[in-house]
Amino acid sequence: MSNSQLKTQRPQKDQYSVEVTGSPDIPGEGKPRRNALCPDKLIVHPNGATTLYENFLNGVKEAGDGNFLGRREIKDGPYVWQSYREVQKRVSNFGSGLNKMGLKPKDLVGFFSINTPEYVMAQLACYQYNFISVPLYDTLGAEAIEFIVNQTEMVYSLVTANKVQHLLNMKDKLPTLKTIIITDQYDPELTELANSLDVKIVNFNHVEKDGSIHPVEAKNAKPDDTAIICYTSGTTGTPKGVVLTHKNIMANVASVRWLAENGKLFLASPDDVHISYLPLAHVFELVNTATMIYGGTAIGFYQGDTLKLLDDIAELKPTVFISVPRLLNRVYDKVIAGVKAKGGVAQWMFTTALNTKKNGLNKGNVDHWMWDRVAFAPIRARLGGRVRTILSGAAPISSEVMDFLRIAFSADVYEGYGQTENAACLTITLHGDIASGHVGSPQVCVEVKLIDVPDMHYTSKDKPYPRGEICVRGHSVFHEYYKLPEKTAETLDKDGWCHTGDIGQWDKCGRLVIIDRVKNIFKLAQGEYIVPEKIEKIYTKHELVFQAFVYGDSLQPSLVAVIVPNDEALLKYVKQNNLIKTSYKKLCTEPQIKKHFLQTLNKYGKANDLKGFECIKNIHLAYEPFSIANGLLTPTFKLKRHQARIKFQKEIDQMYMEIS
Template identity: 60%
Template sequence: MQSIENKDAPEIPGEGKPRRNACSPDKLLDFPPEATTLYENFLLGVKVSGDSKFLGHRPIINGVAQPYVWETYSEIQQRVANFGSGLCNLGLKTKEFLGFFSINTPEYVIADLACNQYNFISVTLYDTLGAEALKLIINQTGLEFVFTTSNKGRTLLDMKESLPTLKTIIISDDVDQDFIKRANELKVQLVDFMTVENDGKSHKTEEVNPKPNDIATICYTSGTTGMPKGVVLTHKNLMATICSTIFLGEKGKLIKFKKDDVHISYLPLSHVYEKVIEITFIYAGAAIGFYQGDTLKLLDDIAELKPTVFFSVPRLLNRIYDKLFASVKEKSRVAHWMFTTAYNAKKIGLSKGKIDHWLWDKLVFSSVRERLGGRVRTIVSGAAPISPDVMDFLKICFSANVFEAYGQTESAGALSVVRHSVFKEYYKEPQKTKEVLDKDGWCHTGDIGMWDELGRLVIVDRIKNIFKLAQGEYIAPEKIETVYCKHNLVAQAFVYGESLQESLVGIIVPDCDALILWAKQNNLEKHTFEELCKLPEIKKHILQTLVNHGKINDLKGFENVKNICLISESFSVENDLLTPTFKLKRHQARIKFQKEIETLYSEISQA
């Protein structure tokens, strides 16, 4: 059993009893006495790994990424203290806000750790939210100070007329004269990161360390619907997640982090998922290496860094799955037979709890493991559901333990493994807070779930995503999309239905490589990918393929789409169809594809 009911809890009509992790059935966990705040968490990391690697980055020389350059925990500790002191000298006061508007870099972490040491409150910003959301966050929190990069700083300067509180921008990279001139014209103080750090080193300011119940961050939700909300998280909230993670690792139920572990930082630090990951690595005194800033070069960074634990999201893991099986199909008969035999043998081993094989790991899967650097022992998927087939694939091909994380910003990243992690409130949103936090302090996630026979939490879908078709059948679209995206011809899918309609329709982004290969095999090689997406015969083929694929994967008749539209432009963060953690924004997708949806239903009615 993974969880058990708390028998002493009162029976509430219409609700099940609260459950506790089976590893701690009779009591809640106590916080480690040496780490009750994020600052104490960092001090613990320094104590464990003072002269060991902490933060690493790849210098770019003439456009070419160089080997990783590292700074130790002790070196970063000094820089953090200096930068925090420099922030005080700039005028930032205890419990005031520092905005973070940047990709993941060592400077980002240094500034964040300085907030933890001097009891400043970090506020996350990301440009993918759009100008209106940026304006809302900055004005709602009254941000005066923002840590950023030159390209994102330009965005802030362009919006300055609608950001009356913004006074100081701290830049972590180089700026040109035009940028400096623009900032001066707008009366925005522009300060170089190193200048702040050096000033803090020369003019020390006494630090004020936080208490567990002090606010650590206001982490704005990426928002699959509507405007983002500012989730207020305390040091205690975030340390609850770390405490529970470490506890379960010690019990063999989760990752047991080690001092010599290495993490590749590429998921946005503005999101609580990556923030919690890095806090946990710091607790263990482990190393964090940053990507170049370009996800297209991520695998190159991974090959250079060779991480030991790989945190990701289903969108990326699904692509690895699709690409590998597509490449297997192109191999010779012998190679195809060998891979299939090895895969099936290891799948049998999975049923016995084994992820290694003395022969096939060397002969077949060693080259696959190298795609993630060759040292990954654990893979964690979070932020969205991942299919069991892909999880099995990861265990088999990478000989790694694979965990699926479930949580949300409001529960400090994780949910079903922690205690006391529930957020304090939505910043300046009392009514929205009441909609989520009930009078007894329970957080209502908005998900539909169930407990299985082993006490594991099974998430069905979001309440807001579930809808009825005209005949009364309930539809969970995310489940259907996950099935469709497992087929090598499909890169992305948006499944939609209306209560007045009897069937579903879909917007499908085909996989470019797979579609072009199919086109060549069917005498359509003269067409570009964009042209192929417009051909009726391609649409007909993919629709029938999806219906057949759905039946094989146990989709009911009413769960399969009856008509589809193929588009060549991917859903992305940039076109506002994905959140920063690559979840589909359904509301925006429905608006964007409204004309296509109307056409699809019209075609069904005329058929």
């Protein structure tokens, strides 16, 4: 399809999505919308690749003896590479070795590892031999790992040496786990401990070597076969295993590729270099990697230490930088703080450069002959100096940071929005659209609609723009939650619509804007899911607290809270510390009391197993209790979270300002 054909399909110059032709009017919901560039069909897979193994074969065809997987074999040393053809042989041998160990098509393989070449090779072997990968990761916690291993009845797991002890310590709770494949060097004593626990330890290279002798022919996966069960912490209670097929993941690869080939996204090629540091256990990096592999792109891995990530980037010099707002915010904050610290002429020059390029950006130009060399070259060097494409995902990013990235790096900067349930990316911003504050138009593999949420006063008839819960249907939407039919039915309706739980609105150009959440769950800027009721329940058990409202802005990396003190406990503290007796209202504003509450509650939270990102970083003490009368409690005494956010918005803004 030519660019001229694409232009004629768009109903207006500035419309990025259009209503699906012939869709019926259904009360309580808006009409489905598709990307305006591809309104008549949904893309299923890219040319020549219906499965993730075929996706890899396309990469081999594109790159051949070109670089594929790179690592720094010597600490802080240069990157050492394996080519696509070299990896293809190793993948087949490892898959054959797994088969010889007893794995059959559709058997499960656990992955408990940071990103490494072995991780990718093992995953590709699973794709080739039709095994199902099940990632495990530390941030879910020990209880979640126990749940995942037992729910999937996991027998085999690929593990890095530093995580083996963790699994062996839990072995009495993991009865099905029998074989651990270690990807790197390990202490021989681990073998003795494992043997005593009836667990077999095997080295990655041993499996690969055994598979190369009289190799077993692969029974390749089909598009509708399960590729991965990706567990998400995005619910209360135990995690849910999102079942994603080869077709689901390839649909997003196809969408990105289709848009790229039509000039609307970056086109990954053998000339590109991608740094892989976001966890492969999460679907975001999984799909990123698959997209890079299709184009024959070189993938270099960080050393595993986030404190050395910028050193790895400086050595690798990536052309594509895919990240999350937490890290991109850090780059921005360090630059701005450094400029302010210098002051004087340096600060004036940087501010002038920034404003000059911002004026150019508003006219569609991201380059400047002088300021790019004088003011922004040192900033570009932080990401290796070659970055031409930046993609942010996993959580919302602020307009200010998006504009800064475009200005400082003269790069194409994109933002994607999605969930594990829709294989990472539901909408994405497009090349040439430099407006901020939205998450773009639907991928060309899905269609999107908004349904009314009357309790929150969001409807598809709202003016000036329709609002409602975001629902998505199409080729990237997940199959089911593993062994959870009731939970599946709550999210995936009979017509195939996945209910995201996010509230969105269509802007005047047909782009999606995220404005709220249906459920009491949200993401922080680094992409971690937060269940506020869980945290509030813990804090309200402390004698200092009568009521609690925990809040997290998805553009911020941390939580804040409005606390209604237990007045007796507060007055007791005042007496014990000989504070000046004053009104109860004024006591709630005393810095010493606020500091005492914050320190005490964080210590208490950690003692009650709250993770670091679940601990509040600032508080506001409210002297007036939440009640039915003031509109903050329901008749059954549940917190009206939406109303509480509105009431305390000023205090929330102040708390974030204090910790920024």
